[in-house]
Amino acid sequence: MNKIICPNCGMENLINDENCKQCNSNLLLNNKYHLTEIMGENISTTYKGIDKEQKFVVLKELSFRGLDKWKSEELFKREISVLSKLNHSQIPDFLDSFYIGKGRNLRLYLVMENIEGENLKQKLEKSRFDTTKVLKIMKEIASILKYLHSFTPPIIHRDIKPSNIIESNTGKLTLIDFGSVNTVIQKNGGETMAGTIGYMAPEQILGISNKQSDYYSLGVTGIVLLTGKEPEEMIEGIKLNWKKHIKLEVELELFFDYLLKDDFKLRISSAQEIIDIIDKLLEDKNDNELLEYKNDKSSESLKASLKKGKRKKTKLIIKVIMVILIIALALFIVIETDFTDTIKILLKIFAFLISLVVILYFLLKGMANDSKYKS
């Protein structure tokens, strides 16, 4: 880091300069921060910065020059107010906020913790994600959503997408960009529309967002991470036709169908449910029993199938116990009963054959399922 960006004109200056060589503005923002790098430019500009203690921070700047001032200021203030009341290890800490300048030069800044790492959009440009990784990412984001949605009224993020998720070198995920965040208070005539087209649920496009809208965006995020394609490449008409771009295992396909239901009332209803289903999907990735699952495309069937996985394990244990009991009983009859020698021999052969058939049955069944899973 050897350059400082002028907060007023954007000119690059040297590290030791006090005032901008182009516009002569003070380079030290609010007596504390230097801007060192532009990280994103949208309605607001995101900078990496450094504070007086030489610690990296992130500054988001809203300039009032030529903007739809009121809407942007409302969203930006919302981000500041929400971030300042959140306390979660996977959400950046709020550090500071202040106004600088006057009139046309008025700017509002939000300062937050710098999260080391790359956002998932940047990561996706380098390599694809496998299903296990995507499910783990979705589970972690669902647990952050569970925290946000636990507020009264619930805090709706409204802009879940790969570029708003940062992964550190150690694999820790952080959810950023609370600029579209909203609490579900329906004022007269709906609310300000915010979010990213393609990731937005149908009701959010119409101006209503709720918890389920975040689950929809999480579903789109999962599909984007799996396919490596942005939603606009998959949208046909107004529908996200993702099945044309990736073939998933049936239960995984049902899970995404459940997240991406057009009608939010039919969509998955809580972050905990997402977590539970993902746990089961990850667990069952190596569980052959689930492959007997019926190809029925309803979310009820997904739930039933996931429950069935558990029941089948119990059933298997009962079957094994029964086999042991049958063998023990057969041996007991043979040893204890006073039959003639011929009957005794016949019974022994009979008990032996029964045991052999039962054991072979289970062995062959296991092998058949194994090969089915591999193919």
Ligand SMILES: Nc1ncnc2c1ncn2[C@@H]1O[C@H](COP(=O)(O)OP(=O)(O)O)[C@@H](O)[C@H]1O
């Ligand atoms: N706290 C942070 N720590 C590290 N990088 C961040 C942080 N906040 C934002 N960024 C980076 O800056 C980019 C833009 O920031 P974001 O808050 O998403 O603004 P925008 O409204 O432009 O999408 C992000 O995609 C991310 O790469």
Ligand SMILES: [Mg+2]
């Ligand atoms: Mg963003």
